[in-house]
Amino acid sequence: MTDITTQIDTHLTSNLTRYIQETVRLCAQPSISATGQGVVDCSQIVAALLEEHGLQVQTFTGYGNPIVLGKCPGKSAKTLLFYNHYDVQPVEPLELWTSPPFEPVERDGKLYARGVADDKGEFIARLAALDAVCGKEHRKAAHGGGRLNTTELPCSVLFVLEGEEEVGSPHIARFVKDHVKELTCHGAVWEGGGIDPEGHPGMTLGYRGILYVELAVELMNRDAHSGGAHSLPNAAWRLHRALGTLKGTDERILIPGFYDHALPPSTKDLELFEALPDREAWLRQQLGVKTFVNEMHGRDLQKAVFNPTCNIDGLTAGYQGAGMKTVIPAKATAKVDFRLVPDQDPDDLFMKLRSHLDTQGFSDVKVTRLGAMWPYKASADDPLVALTVRTGEEVYGKKSLIDALGGGSSPAYAFAKPLGISVVDAGIGYWDSRGHAPDENIRIQDFLNGARHLARILEGFSM
Amino acid sequence: MTDITTQIDTHLTSNLTRYIQETVRLCAQPSISATGQGVVDCSQIVAALLEEHGLQVQTFTGYGNPIVLGKCPGKSAKTLLFYNHYDVQPVEPLELWTSPPFEPVERDGKLYARGVADDKGEFIARLAALDAVCGKEHRKAAHGGGRLNTTELPCSVLFVLEGEEEVGSPHIARFVKDHVKELTCHGAVWEGGGIDPEGHPGMTLGYRGILYVELAVELMNRDAHSGGAHSLPNAAWRLHRALGTLKGTDERILIPGFYDHALPPSTKDLELFEALPDREAWLRQQLGVKTFVNEMHGRDLQKAVFNPTCNIDGLTAGYQGAGMKTVIPAKATAKVDFRLVPDQDPDDLFMKLRSHLDTQGFSDVKVTRLGAMWPYKASADDPLVALTVRTGEEVYGKKSLIDALGGGSSPAYAFAKPLGISVVDAGIGYWDSRGHAPDENIRIQDFLNGARHLARILEGFSM
Numbered sequence A, B: 001m002t003d004i005t006t007q008i009d010t011h012l013t014s015n016l017t018r019y020i021q022e023t024v025r026l027c028a029q030p031s032i033s034a035t036g037q038g039v040v041d042c043s044q045i046v047a048a049l050l051e052e053h054g055l056q057v058q059t060f061t062g063y064g065n066p067i068v069l070g071k072c073p074g075k076s077a078k079t080l081l082f083y084n085h086y087d088v089q090p091v092e093p094l095e096l097w098t099s100p101p102f103e104p105v106e107r108d109g110k111l112y113a114r115g116v117a118d119d120k121g122e123f124i125a126r127l128a129a130l131d132a133v134c135g136k137e138h139r140k141a142a143h144g145g146g147r148l149n150t151t152e153l154p155c156s157v158l159f160v161l162e163g164e165e166e167v168g169s170p171h172i173a174r175f176v177k178d179h180v181k182e183l184t185c186h187g188a189v190w191e192g193g194g195i196d197p198e199g200h201p202g203m204t205l206g207y208r209g210i211l212y213v214e215l216a217v218e219l220m221n222r223d224a225h226s227g228g229a230h231s232l233p234n235a236a237w238r239l240h241r242a243l244g245t246l247k248g249t250d251e252r253i254l255i256p257g258f259y260d261h262a263l264p265p266s267t268k269d270l271e272l273f274e275a276l277p278d279r280e281a282w283l284r285q286q287l288g289v290k291t292f293v294n295e296m297h298g299r300d301l302q303k304a305v306f307n308p309t310c311n312i313d314g315l316t317a318g319y320q321g322a323g324m325k326t327v328i329p330a331k332a333t334a335k336v337d338f339r340l341v342p343d344q345d346p347d348d349l350f351m352k353l354r355s356h357l358d359t360q361g362f363s364d365v366k367v368t369r370l371g372a373m374w375p376y377k378a379s380a381d382d383p384l385v386a387l388t389v390r391t392g393e394e395v396y397g398k399k400s401l402i403d404a405l406g407g408g409s410s411p412a413y414a415f416a417k418p419l420g421i422s423v424v425d426a427g428i429g430y431w432d433s434r435g436h437a438p439d440e441n442i443r444i445q446d447f448l449n450g451a452r453h454l455a456r457i458l459e460g461f462s463m
Helices: A003-027 A039-052 A116-134 A136-143 A172-178 A235-244 A267-275 A280-287 A300-306 A346-359 A383-396 A412-419 A444-461 B003-027 B039-052 B116-134 B136-143 B172-178 B235-244 B267-275 B280-287 B300-306 B346-359 B383-396 B412-419 B444-461
Strands: A056-060 A067-072 A079-085 A105-107 A110-112 A156-162 A188-190 A201-204 A209-218 A309-318 A331-340 A366-373 A401-403 A423-425 A441-443 B056-060 B067-072 B079-085 B105-107 B110-112 B156-162 B188-190 B201-204 B209-218 B309-318 B331-340 B366-373 B401-403 B423-425 B441-443
Touching: A003 A039, A003 A110, A003 A116, A003 A444, A039 A056, A039 A067, A039 A116, A039 A156, A079 A116, A079 A412, A079 A444, A110 A116, A110 A444, A116 A156, A116 A441, A116 A444, A172 A412, A188 A412, A201 A383, A201 A423, A209 A235, A209 A346, A235 A309, A235 A331, A235 B235, A235 B309, A267 A300, A267 A401, A309 B235, A331 A346, A346 A366, A383 A423, A383 A444, A412 A423, A441 A444, B003 B039, B003 B110, B003 B116, B003 B444, B039 B056, B039 B067, B039 B116, B039 B156, B079 B116, B079 B412, B079 B444, B110 B116, B110 B444, B116 B156, B116 B441, B116 B444, B172 B412, B188 B412, B201 B383, B201 B423, B209 B235, B209 B346, B235 B309, B235 B331, B267 B300, B267 B401, B331 B346, B346 B366, B383 B423, B383 B444, B412 B423, B441 B444
Parallel strands: A079 A156, A079 A188, A188 A423, A201 A401, B079 B156, B079 B188, B188 B423, B201 B401
Antiparallel strands: A056 A067, A067 A156, A105 A110, A110 A441, A209 A331, A209 A366, A309 A331, A309 B309, B056 B067, B067 B156, B105 B110, B110 B441, B209 B331, B209 B366, B309 B331
């Protein structure tokens, strides 16, 4: 280890208890964006924590829940942006929690609380990393009530914390567009990542976009007796037929032009898939799957992430209770999401979907756009990616597992494109962190390692 | 009019108030088979009413709710069976009733109560008809405490009242099979029928059968994040594809052998359709329909009742709340009913459906049979049909409107086939009786006419 990494690790180990206390303080504050509970109070704690760590704080309203920015200039001309969110998922079902979700508690080397992994613990680990790279003396100055001597920071940093990530980040893209100048930076570290059961750090080069729509059919003003089904139109069948035009049994989406901008995986991406563990057996065991899509096996299950999807999220029509009721449903709806690969554009595809349904004779099928995110993907050869991988392997002593593309979606695109930067993830969660579920937790050791990793990224990024 | 019809009409007019009082008494007793409320108490009132009208009563248990039989021998060798049910539909939504559903009340020449049209009023009108054809003297004897002098009845009569019609008559077929001897008769009058807005009496020559199934697909042990849709199986799509094999866009059902036993309408049936009023405009106005099945118009909408149907009654999968949730549904179900024409057999078709799904590769789609009824249809030339039509036209002074086949289903088959009889309907409801709905009602004049009609059928049947 170099002098600086020794100094970093010493600082973090010596001050771990204090950072865990800060995590407890933040996690004790509910901040459920789905209901609004505690969100504003939590944004104030976030602002206070940033200030206490020597950052200049600005809170933005007018973009849904408050967005909190923390800035600190550094030695080099470069700025690294940290994205986090202070909102959390709802806590239900409450009865499945071993201890109350907003009463953080340590058990067996783990810290349990709603949001501790997703994503409050990560935020604190980043503050810890910041302290660590500034050196002991400066930390003292900061905690003496004065400002941190920021000239010691290897590069400028910019924290962005939003409070709506768990409800789909509906305002963050507009916020970034409106503040491109203030957000100018040279790379960003996203939330997420995490450690697999064998101790490998994980990272994802990007996320798929999404177009989420509701298809609705209404053919009568009320449900009718099914004895009239020979003549009265059935909304469920009509919806069925409209859905049937969307994709073939081979899963290929049939909307004309759907694949126009879909990029295939690069040679490097395909190499990355080969380096990942085969997750087929795990998926079978976890989810009880017998047959996968297109009867795929092995690593094909992962590579298929480069196939955009058309997924039915929900179907609603007619009678859904026990037993029988003979009814022709007047209305039927389907929730459908399309996961998009680079460089597909949900705006473009929404228009193509509408046009396709019209062409197929389904202009009576109403399409409502419920949400959209764009795909984002870093190149496997990106320097920030390489730095994150190298430092991760140094901290964890194991090879990084790199997903060329995550299956889900994220607002990373909202930063990457307008700011012209790459986005990487480097997290503190592990395979059993139970994000969004009861008994959400982190391992204290992962918190420490996450901070060590971040501090090394900070150091390396400035060079 | 003949002497006898004059005598009948005089009796009914003179005693109308008393019969309405009996109807009130019966309707004041709740008897909701869906919940069980008051059903047994109501069966006892039915038994008492039959006894008071001079019939020998037997109550059968062991077939779900009590089945009440009333018998009375008559002069001729023939027996006419009356089918009625004493159970009623639930009363919700209660707030839409002008007066409480079980507090029968007369307003503007109408009697309002749950069950007054479907089917308690009809039962009382039949008792009234019975009294009327026996003559005044015999009625007096009956009400003096003794038995009615039944030798005056023109034919033997047999009342069958069940208490499960509103929940699909699950036990009546077995009851009839077990009691073929006791139920021996030469024809039956069903519930139903009724008067259209122009005052024409209506009758239906038969009813379609039904096979009601639930298709269920379960491909994972829990819902998964839709970010995995490129590899994880989606139960809603799987169900969608299974449903897609059931019928073509032309509404033709694709199950091999489905139409093997489906009889086309007879020439006489087709003539009957031509005599019916065109209901297209009415359907458009009532239900807000823009386009009917197969873009049909006019009387084709009615003739199509001879096309068996495959109707989706309900669809359930995944997320059905407001907004978006990104989920791959682990389970999906569809409720589907097939309406069957003579001589299709739901037992046969259930096996063909299962076999079809297996052949099409959908052995993972579970098919649960929720209910079945067989089709029944009288010939348009049947003597009991002719008698019912002729006497109806005599009473109402208007042409009978004869539906060659009703779109719905009924347990008439459960009597017709094992007893080797024809079944006709002759009711007291009218086009706005609101059966199954709030403010169910009959017009007092229709009650009187219904009794007059029944009495004439009784007289004519004995000849």
